[in-house]
Amino acid sequence: MTARLERLRQLLGELSVDAMLVSSPENRRYLSGFTGSAGYLLISKDDAVLATDFRYVEQAGRQAPAFRVERIAGDTDWLPNVAVSMKLKRIGFEATSVTFSQHAALAEVLEGISAGERPELVPTKGLLVALRAIKDSIEMEATQRAIDIGDAAFEKVSATLQPGMTERYVAWELERSMRELGAESTSFDIIIASGPNSALPHHRPSDRELRATEPIVIDMGARYQGYCSDLTRTLCLGPVDDTFREVYSTVLRAQQYAMAEVTDGMQANAADGLARTVIEEAGYGDKFGHGLGHGVGLAIHEFPSVGQRSSDVLTEGMVFTIEPGIYISGWGGVRIEDIVILENGKARCLSHARKQAVDAA
Numbered sequence: 001m002t003a004r005l006e007r008l009r010q011l012l013g014e015l016s017v018d019a020m021l022v023s024s025p026e027n028r029r030y031l032s033g034f035t036g037s038a039g040y041l042l043i044s045k046d047d048a049v050l051a052t053d054f055r056y057v058e059q060a061g062r063q064a065p066a067f068r069v070e071r072i073a074g075d076t077d078w079l080p081n082v083a084v085s086m087k088l089k090r091i092g093f094e095a096t097s098v099t100f101s102q103h104a105a106l107a108e109v110l111e112g113i114s115a116g117e118r119p120e121l122v123p124t125k126g127l128l129v130a131l132r133a134i135k136d137s138i139e140m141e142a143t144q145r146a147i148d149i150g151d152a153a154f155e156k157v158s159a160t161l162q163p164g165m166t167e168r169y170v171a172w173e174l175e176r177s178m179r180e181l182g183a184e185s186t187s188f189d190i191i192i193a194s195g196p197n198s199a200l201p202h203h204r205p206s207d208r209e210l211r212a213t214e215p216i217v218i219d220m221g222a223r224y225q226g227y228c229s230d231l232t233r234t235l236c237l238g239p240v241d242d243t244f245r246e247v248y249s250t251v252l253r254a255q256q257y258a259m260a261e262v263t264d265g266m267q268a269n270a271a272d273g274l275a276r277t278v279i280e281e282a283g284y285g286d287k288f289g290h291g292l293g294h295g296v297g298l299a300i301h302e303f304p305s306v307g308q309r310s311s312d313v314l315t316e317g318m319v320f321t322i323e324p325g326i327y328i329s330g331w332g333g334v335r336i337e338d339i340v341i342l343e344n345g346k347a348r349c350l351s352h353a354r355k356q357a358v359d360a361a
């Protein structure tokens with residue numbers, strides 16, 4: 001935690017601010033260890049304040065020993081005194097997490113400070129997410145554990161699937177299994193999409209019953225010590241038909257090709273293009289309507305974005321998903337997703353859940 005704080009402090013100069021006001025839950029936790037649902041961090045070169053309300057004061061003291069805990073009553077009224085005592089002139093804030101009304105409230109309380117001492121609010125973007133994309137050993141341990149829990153729950157539940165079970169039932173079985181295996185929660189609402197529903201990438205589980213000869217997309221993840229996993233498998237319970245065989249083997253080939261060819265230093269849109277080319281060449285180019293993947297960590301979707309329009313650069317140590325898909329309205333869809341880490345210049349797959357066996361088309 002101290003190392004993360006120091007890395008942030010080194011970046012204050014680059015941003016031309018003398019403190020960062022951190023309000024997003026993930027960054028608050030990343031920098032302080034504090035897991036409460038409300039509060040701000042204010043971090044300068046030589047001071048670190050965690051401002052939170054009565055519900056969390058004791059917890060904050062225990063979880064964030066590197067911070068002075070400031071007990072607050074309102075959301076923003078603590079800031080002027082602390083900012084003046086720290087002699088701040090420019091306070092950076094997270095432009096993508098502070099809402100319009102929060103910003104207005106922050107600006108209003110700072111108005112109360114005499115003009116000579118009043119600090120300016122400076123929007124910043126992307127700073128902490130870039131730090132978070134490359135995980136330290138403690139983060140990697142939690143991430144791998146979240147992945148292992150997801151893999152184990154998938155193996156257990158997928159072996160029991162039968163035609164007639166509802167999507168909602170399967171989602172609950174997976175959630176229960178992940179909890180029993182030590183997950184603190186799911187990392188997002190589990191997607192179980194069967195038959196034509198699987199043509200919707202983010203279908204919500206319904207009372208539809210699984211049938212034997214149709215695609216079933218299962219997209220699931222566990223959260224462990226705050227870190228998320230994200231896994232998609234597509235199954236067919238009965239004999240696979242020619243469409244399933246062709247679509248499935250195309251998606252699998254696209255995923256394997258992207259995993260084998262992605263390299264350190266590659267721009268994310270080029271990585272997306274690896275899988276997209278395979279899918280286009282098979283004639284399904286217009287059926288792959290989302291990006292290839294995304295970073296994953298304290299948030300389920302974070303930096304880098306691995307899509308057609310992304311200029312993010314993939315570098316050593318980054319953890320992200322590779323999840324191509326093909327979606328055919330009326331028939332269904334196939335998506336296969338694994339989390340990889342860029343290591344020694346190449347992708348190493350961190351998940352090991354079984355994939356549907358099909359003979360190549």
Ligand code: ZN
Pocket residue numbers: 219220230231232337
């Ligand atoms: Zn997913």
Ligand code: ZN
Pocket residue numbers: 230294321323337
């Ligand atoms: Zn994903």
